[in-house]
Amino acid sequence: MYRIGIDIGATNMRVGLFDPTDQLVAREQSHTEATSGATQALEKLVRMIEAVDPERLASGIGIGAPGPLDVDNGIILDAPNLPGWHGLRIRDELESCVGKAVFLMNDAKVAALAEAKIGAGAGYSSVQYITVSTGVGGGLVCDGEVFAGSHQHASELGNMIVDVSLKNGTLEDLCSGTTLKRESRVLFGKDKTAADLFMHYDAYHPEARRAIARWLQHFGAALTSIIQVIDPEVFVLGGAVILHNPWLVEELKTVVTQRVYGTMKETIQLKVASLGDNAGLYGAAMLVK
Amino acid sequence: MYRIGIDIGATNMRVGLFDPTDQLVAREQSHTEATSGATQALEKLVRMIEAVDPERLASGIGIGAPGPLDVDNGIILDAPNLPGWHGLRIRDELESCVGKAVFLMNDAKVAALAEAKIGAGAGYSSVQYITVSTGVGGGLVCDGEVFAGSHQHASELGNMIVDVSLKNGTLEDLCSGTTLKRESRVLFGKDKTAADLFMHYDAYHPEARRAIARWLQHFGAALTSIIQVIDPEVFVLGGAVILHNPWLVEELKTVVTQRVYGTMKETIQLKVASLGDNAGLYGAAMLVK
CATH class of the missing domain: 3.30.420.40 (ATPase, nucleotide binding domain)
Incomplete structure (x- = not known):
């Protein structure tokens, strides 16, 4: 199964495509421009996703984002470092843009998961x-x-x-x-x-x-x-x-x-x-x- | 299933018999006399077990004791409030005395278990x-x-x-x-x-x-x-x-x-x-x- 991982930081956004053996096979990075608002950020994310996965191989998308989050509803609440994103329903918005299941979790927790499993x-x-x-x-x-x-x-x-x-x-x-x-x-x-x-x-x-x-x-x-x-x-x-x-x-x-x-x-x-x-x-x- | 619970404290030891509906049906209490040594304490515990369960109904015995413990091996290590008990292999000793399976855990953890389940x-x-x-x-x-x-x-x-x-x-x-x-x-x-x-x-x-x-x-x-x-x-x-x-x-x-x-x-x-x-x-x- 191919998967897409997205890491949203205050400075940079990274998008990566992982192949079925969990190798990172494509990677895009861009400035977050967290003050420019959610619409522009979403458009940029969608372009980055298309760039790493032009053949639409990925089954789903996981996102690590700075908190606090409403994980159950896939919402970025009031992350101090993402001022233009407050209240962004990133899961639903991205799902409707790309037609794939999206999963959201706190950035430190996803890093923990990676370090625990393969780090x-x-x-x-x-x-x-x-x-x-x-x-x-x-x-x-x-x-x-x-x-x-x-x-x-x-x-x-x-x-x-x-x-x-x-x-x-x-x-x-x-x-x-x-x-x-x-x-x-x-x-x-x-x-x-x-x-x-x-x-x-x-x-x-x-x-x-x-x-x-x-x-x-x-x-x-x-x-x-x-x-x-x-x-x-x-x-x-x-x-x-x-x-x-x-x-x-x-x-x-x-x-x-x-x-x-x-x-x-x-x-x-x-x-x-x-x-x-x-x-x-x-x-x-x-x-x- | 009948079960026996034992609570060992610095001051008192309590032994109780629980019936298959988890009701406490018999209870004994005695001074711990923690400085008198392990042999005497074990003998007293065996007498209390016989007193609450003369018909030998219980399938096993659980013990809550002050730590630190070696839970895997059923040993009381160096509990500061049980000076005569240091190194006591309470699980094996009691199993050989009464012929029942014995389980040991820290006293605060067993109290936590009870408060979480029925408290x-x-x-x-x-x-x-x-x-x-x-x-x-x-x-x-x-x-x-x-x-x-x-x-x-x-x-x-x-x-x-x-x-x-x-x-x-x-x-x-x-x-x-x-x-x-x-x-x-x-x-x-x-x-x-x-x-x-x-x-x-x-x-x-x-x-x-x-x-x-x-x-x-x-x-x-x-x-x-x-x-x-x-x-x-x-x-x-x-x-x-x-x-x-x-x-x-x-x-x-x-x-x-x-x-x-x-x-x-x-x-x-x-x-x-x-x-x-x-x-x-x-x-x-x-x-x-």
């Missing part, structure tokens, strides 16, 4: 994927299925409380790429990025060392709480912050090992995601039944 | 039970099955990190009955209990108000994080601290509603446990297959 989490029974880039998101995959929760809100990890004493003490407040960029700018100048912070860390700049040490403590605390709640077999960590600094994962393991109960220290497994930018595209195609 | 969580697809007494424990039940996690450590909620800025910032450090008792003693004298703290709260004592307000913020933060990780359909809260002060549950709902993402505020459900002291006994019997 760094392959072979593990339960995989907690976490992505750290502009924000913090995640997806839990148990026995090959996304654990969605009772209201499709499972693994909305960015809003976990890490430091209750702070006004802004959530995992996303403390550990997102946006936060690292802000800290970099405070320390090193207003044109700096998170990458500059890590560069100064490598050069043993004391403030940069402290900032990353705090990041490790905060992120490690969230990982500890996740272990105490669901005890996943493995964590797979991805997103730009992790993929550009994969050594963070070993450091996180040290922090978590110090924090969990004694009998749990030996079973902690943390891995770096292995599918890179394509995780969302692969996972979206996996939604097609 | 306050009945009818919900996923139930996060949390007990707050001497310590803080829990159990997650999805579609009638305990979600144990990859290493049987799911819902060891006491070690969730609530305030990373504190040396002792776990949920149990901040919210257990032991902590409330300690705060009561600091404020009101060394013979005081958690109940005295709540009494002074009712009398609008400002320090008592602040202590309970802190407890609500801390516990609410943990509930928020649990929602973000697994999005359970309902929380069922039990244990002495909650059962003696059930109004806390409505207050917690207010705190959690302020903290979760916008689209999740309307779906939060928190309930008070309904099986009281017998939850562990009922749930233990449910382990018998």
Whole structure:
């Protein structure tokens, strides 16, 4: 069965055609232009679908999109990074345009599905994927299925409380790429990025060392709480912050090992995601039944 | 099918016989005397089993015991409240004494199973039970099955990190009955209990108000994080601290509603446990297959 996967991000939209052996055989990428409105975006998506699948081989289309979503009804609700798309009934609209079944899921959850099935989490029974880039998101995959929760809100990890004493003490407040960029700018100048912070860390700049040490403590605390709640077999960590600094994962393991109960220290497994930018595209195609 | 449930606590052991309609038809209770050693405890358990089931009707025995446990091998590892029992192979020992299949599970998880199946969580697809007494424990039940996690450590909620800025910032450090008792003693004298703290709260004592307000913020933060990780359909809260002060549950709902993402505020459900002291006994019997 041929399938189409679509990965909608704030910056880029990607459309891929997968053959019956799950190989990516055609791929299109384009700017999202999220402010230009839903009609134009849909027209562009339809053109991209025709470009990757001119012979109309695909049985269906899976979409990973930033939340919050109404998954049951295939609607993008009020995703902050897609301002022109609020309320877009993307499933029904696209189904009526292309005449194929369309499936919608949160972008981090489809990436989790791909990493769990064919990426760094392959072979593990339960995989907690976490992505750290502009924000913090995640997806839990148990026995090959996304654990969605009772209201499709499972693994909305960015809003976990890490430091209750702070006004802004959530995992996303403390550990997102946006936060690292802000800290970099405070320390090193207003044109700096998170990458500059890590560069100064490598050069043993004391403030940069402290900032990353705090990041490790905060992120490690969230990982500890996740272990105490669901005890996943493995964590797979991805997103730009992790993929550009994969050594963070070993450091996180040290922090978590110090924090969990004694009998749990030996079973902690943390891995770096292995599918890179394509995780969302692969996972979206996996939604097609 | 008749079943026997055993609830082993630091203070008391309870043994109950359930008839084929799941009614509790006989019940024995005795002091645990956890320091007297495993041999004496086993002998006492065997006598209690004979007392509730003299005609040997039961097909099997389920045990809820404080952890950490080696569930696969039926061993009590190093439960801090059962000092004489460390390493006790309770499943094999009891099976050889009574000639029936024995099943072992963490005490909070069996209570969760009972609350989910016949208690306050009945009818919900996923139930996060949390007990707050001497310590803080829990159990997650999805579609009638305990979600144990990859290493049987799911819902060891006491070690969730609530305030990373504190040396002792776990949920149990901040919210257990032991902590409330300690705060009561600091404020009101060394013979005081958690109940005295709540009494002074009712009398609008400002320090008592602040202590309970802190407890609500801390516990609410943990509930928020649990929602973000697994999005359970309902929380069922039990244990002495909650059962003696059930109004806390409505207050917690207010705190959690302020903290979760916008689209999740309307779906939060928190309930008070309904099986009281017998939850562990009922749930233990449910382990018998």
